[in-house]
Amino acid sequence: MDHREGVSVAAILLAAGRARRMGQNGPHKLLAEFDSVPLVRRSAMVLLASNATPVVAVTGHRQGDVEQALVGLDIVTLFNRSYGTGMASSLACGVSHPQISECDGVLVMLADMPGILTEHIDCIVQAFQKSGGEAIVRASFGDTPGHPVLFPRLLYGHLMRLEGDVGAREVIGDSELPIVMIDIGRAALLDVDTPTAIIENGGVLRD
Structure with missing residues (x-):
């Protein structure tokens, strides 16, 4: 039996943040358009075309606008009422969803x-499955x-206990897992947090 069989992978799209670096009452970075598609929708489509399923998007700031940008996609949306406390609450919100926890x-x-890109996602999923779901x-x-x-299921509890405006760096650091x-190139480090970054990377600002 191939040890990859039965190793299931879901995906969480974190789309809840306030995007403070966009400026006071500035445009929402996730609604900026890349190739005429809102960035949050583009990111969701990348995941939906991958081998990760289901896909859950966690929303928060400007929930209505972000969810409108996702209309018509086969994606679960969760509103994180505590999004103002930072990324940790959005991680916890997503991981606690029944479809994710399974x-x-x-x-x-x-x-x-x-x-x-979808091919990046699939390379990561394949490596996880090759590890037997243990890395x-x-x-x-x-x-x-x-x-x-x-992250493997073994770490879900740790992810749900995170607090504040932190990602999962400490979970990774404290874990004894492999x-x-x-290496997916520059894409692994490229996030567009400012209007300048959006424009420099081919995006078009919207409201």
């Missing part, structure tokens, strides 16, 4: 990374760790 692993993707797998640019990151790095 899976052997969950890939966590930030919605503001326009360079991520942390993360994208990198050379030796520099980046995003997305795929860490597999998948």
Whole structure:
């Protein structure tokens, strides 16, 4: 029997943040358009075309606008009422969803990374399945760790206990599990947090 069989992977798209670096009452970075598609929708489509299923998007700031950008996609949306406390609450919100908790692993993707492609996701998923679902797998640019990151079910409890405006760095650091790095190039480090970054990377600002 192939040890990859039965190793299921879900995905969480983190799309809840306030995007403070976009400026006071500035445009929402996730609604900026890349190739005429809102960035949050583009990110969701990348995940939906991958071998990760189901896909759950966690929303928060400007929930209505973000969810409108996802209309028509086969994606579960969850509103994180505590989104103002930071990324940890969005991670916990996503991981606690029943469809996620049933899976052997969950890939966590930030919605503001326009360079991520479906083939990147599938390489990460494949590496996780090859590990038998027992490793942390993360994208990198050379030796520099980046995003997305795929966590085994063993760490779900740790992810749900995180607090504040932190990602899962401490969970990765405290874990004694093997860490597999998948070099996907510059895309692993490219997030568009400012209007300048959006424009420089081919995006068009919207409201």
